[in-house]
Amino acid sequence: MTARRFDAMVIGGGLVGSAIAWGLRREGLSVALLDEGDAAYRASRGNFGLVWVQSKGLGAPWYQRWTRQSAESWAELANDLAKQTGQSLGLSQPGGLHLCLSDREMNERAERLEQMKREAGNYGFEYRMLDAREAREMLPGLGPAVVGASFTPYDGHVSPLALLRSLHHSFTALGGVYLPNVKITGIATAPRNFLLDTNLGTIQAERAVLAAGLGNATLASHFGLKAPVRPQRGQVLVTERTRAALPMPTTTIRQTGEGSIMLGDSVEEVGFDTRQTQPVMAEIAHRAALCFPWIGKLNVVRAWSALRVMSPDGLPIYDQSETLPGAYTANCHSGVTLAAAHGKLLAPMIARGALDPFLTPFSAERF
Amino acid sequence: MFRTRPDHRPETVQVFVEGRALMVPEGSSAAAAILISGLSSIRETAVSGSPRLPWCMMGVCFDCLAEIDGVANRQACMVQVAVGMRIARQHGAREVPR
Numbered sequence: 143m144t145a146r147r148f149d150a151m152v153i154g155g156g157l158v159g160s161a162i163a164w165g166l167r168r169e170g171l172s173v174a175l176l177d178e179g180d181a182a183y184r185a186s187r188g189n190f191g192l193v194w195v196q197s198k199g200l201g202a203p204w205y206q207r208w209t210r211q212s213a214e215s216w217a218e219l220a221n222d223l224a225k226q227t228g229q230s231l232g233l234s235q236p237g238g239l240h241l242c243l244s245d246r247e248m249n250e251r252a253e254r255l256e257q258m259k260r261e262a263g264n265y266g267f268e269y270r271m272l273d274a275r276e277a278r279e280m281l282p283g284l285g286p287a288v289v290g291a292s293f294t295p296y297d298g299h300v301s302p303l304a305l306l307r308s309l310h311h312s313f314t315a316l317g318g319v320y321l322p323n324v325k326i327t328g329i330a331t332a333p334r335n336f337l338l339d340t341n342l343g344t345i346q347a348e349r350a351v352l353a354a355g356l357g358n359a360t361l362a363s364h365f366g367l368k369a370p371v372r373p374q375r376g377q378v379l380v381t382e383r384t385r386a387a388l389p390m391p392t393t394t395i396r397q398t399g400e401g402s403i404m405l406g407d408s409v410e411e412v413g414f415d416t417r418q419t420q421p422v423m424a425e426i427a428h429r430a431a432l433c434f435p436w437i438g439k440l441n442v443v444r445a446w447s448a449l450r451v452m453s454p455d456g457l458p459i460y461d462q463s464e465t466l467p468g469a470y471t472a473n474c475h476s477g478v479t480l481a482a483a484h485g486k487l488l489a490p491m492i493a494r495g496a497l498d499p500f501l502t503p504f505s506a507e508r509f
Numbered sequence: 510m511f512r513t514r515p516d517h518r519p520e521t522v523q524v525f526v527e528g529r530a531l532m533v534p535e536g537s538s539a540a541a542a543i544l545i546s547g548l549s550s551i552r553e554t555a556v557s558g559s560p561r562l563p564w565c566m567m568g569v570c571f572d573c574l575a576e577i578d579g580v581a582n583r584q585a586c587m588v589q590v591a592v593g594m595r596i597a598r599q600h601g602a603r604e605v606p607r
Contacts, residue, residue, distance in 0.1 A: 283607060382582045383555040387605040400556050401602040439606040441582060443571070 145337065145344035148174045148319070150492070152351045153338075153361065155322065156186035157302070157477030158484060159353030160309035165489020166351075167318040174345055175313060176338075178357070179323040183373070183416070185355050186477055188448020189302035190378060190406045191398070192391060193235060193479050196269065196294035200254055203261040204503045205457050209476070210265075212483035213296045219482040220300070223308040226315055231304045232399035236390040238297025239272075239281060241288050241433050248290045255292055269294045283387065287432040291392075299391045301399065302478050309481070321345075329364045334468040336365075351492060352471040355451045356414075366465035368506040371473050373414050373449035377422050378406040379430075381440040395430055395437070403437060405430045418447045450475040453509075460488065460504040462497050470497070471506070511544040524594040539596050540566055540573040540586035551575050551585065552599035574599045 148171075152163040155177025163175040195213050199206025213235065220233040242248040252271050259267040270293045277291040278284045314320050321342055328339030336350040350365060352358050358369035383401030391397075394407040408422045423445060431438030451473055453459050458474035470492055474480055491497050518534035525531070526546040533542045540563035543551045550560030552574045563573035566586045573585040575596050581603035585596065 283605070383602040384605045385602050436606050 145346035146174070146319075148172045148345065148347040150174075150349035150351060151176060151336065151338065151345055151347040152353055153326075154178075154353035154355060154357065155310070155320070156182075156184065156353070156355055157189070157306055157309070157481055158186075158355070158472050158474060159351070160186075160306060160313060161477075161481045161484035162351055162353055162472060162489050162492065163318055164309050164313045164316070165485035166349075166493055167313055167316045168485075169490055169493035171349075171493055172317075172319075173313075174319045174321055174347065176324045176326075176340070176345070177320065177322045178325075178354070182354075183356050183414070183449050185448050185451055185475075186302065186306050188376070188378065188446055189478055190376070190396070190404060191299050191302040191478055192238070192393075192396065193233070193298040193300055194238065194393070194476070195296035195479070196238060196240060196255070196258075196292065197393060198476070198479075199261075199457075200258055201261070202455075202457055202503070203263070203265075204500065206258060206262060206267070207265055208458075208483055208501075208504075209479060210296060211487065212480045213298070215482035215486050216298070216300070219485055223305075223312050226312040227308045229304060229308055229311075230399075231308060232301040233298065234300070234390075234399075235296070235298030237293055237295040238299075238391050238393070239277065239291040239293055240393045241277070241284070241291045243287050243289065243429070243432060245289060251292050255294075267294075268296075281388065281390065281392075283434050283436055285432055285435045297391065299396045300478060305478060305481060309485075331365060331466050331469070333466055336466075336469065348468055349492060350469045352469070353473075355473075356449060358451075358471055358473050362471055365469035365471070366463040367461055367469060367471045368509070369459060369461075369471050369473050370506065370509055371451050371453055371459070373412075374452040374475070375408070375410040375412050375415065375447055375449055376406060377408045377410075377418055377426060377447045378404060378445065379423060379426055379442050380404050380444040381437065382443050384440065387436075392433070394426075395433060402443075403440065405437070414449065416447055416449060418445055455508075458504055459506050460497060460501050461506050468495075510547070511541075513545060522590055522592045524590050524592075524596060526596045527598060533590055535590075537590050538566070538586050539575065539577055539583075539588040539590055539594065542590055542594075542596060543573065543575065543585055550598075551596075553601050555602035558601060
């Protein structure tokens, strides 16, 4: 059987892979996007949906800047996609708050953001620490337990499911080839020549981008790459829909365009266990009700857990293979926030044939 | 459109659907009471305002959302009627309880 040939194959049809495949297609490359199917862990179906800047990149200004660049490109990404699909992503970037429930949390937060501003250098980093009264003016309904908050103007949120669907839709409309339910049965590699045997036939491409989330950990070595990612569980609760009540998101609470309140941001190291647990759900609900007492009176209608794709230091990994030029890997736990960077900045680099030097600190060689 | 089966549950209780008194079989769900009342809809959806009546009758579809005894957004099919219960229309998304 003859191979189907492409300029690039992207392995992984979640948010990271879809954004890169979309960007490569926009650069004029022929692209195959290979998606495993629902046997995969599907982090992109469990996302919280923040486009978030203010907590990211402490001690790693290159990550702070990458995140900011993505947030600043997000409106353009949303416009590009909406023009093609006719579907709104519900993007809103009014800035965001991180709520503090004790003086200690407030002090730690102030130190963290002061350090981030220092590290941003002449790139700049706008933020404000708000006392309880100021925070209440920005977010009516805050409870007495909230002692203050930090604010940055860069933050926002979006519907992650609409994003995923729009990327797939737009990629296909641009002429990209989306291949779902792919099982890879064989991998043959040479510089700028990658051959995959799959249940859908043989696929050949000059470039291979590994964006398979947790699957990258085992895929990478076949391409002369390393992707030391591990699962980190997060749990999410969703309430019934209400009238518009939250004009901006917080780190752990946001109201969707349709009116649901999402509560989340738990962190657990439990391997590939995707179950939900009562103590964590109770803690998420308890903290949300401390922040906004009225949330405690709402019904929770859905809840789920998902596995973040986490590197040893929590930062993304972007790499290009030394031994097999043409092979790249992209790994991160912020597929929503970084979607604009992946589609509009990273993909053009891969199309040109090399990652820009400012991405070098993201190489897996740092581990 | 819907009629009760008195042969199965002869005892009835009085409830109020949108203010109108109604006798329904004891043990019925509030959603059954809504259907018996003949109303053409009990809620408008939160996003598009589309009118809805109870549908799945088993707690899955959320189309029977109603304000029951003053509590918004209750799944009427999961609530058993009680004497004097007040079942009212759910207008779109609920107000936030402050």
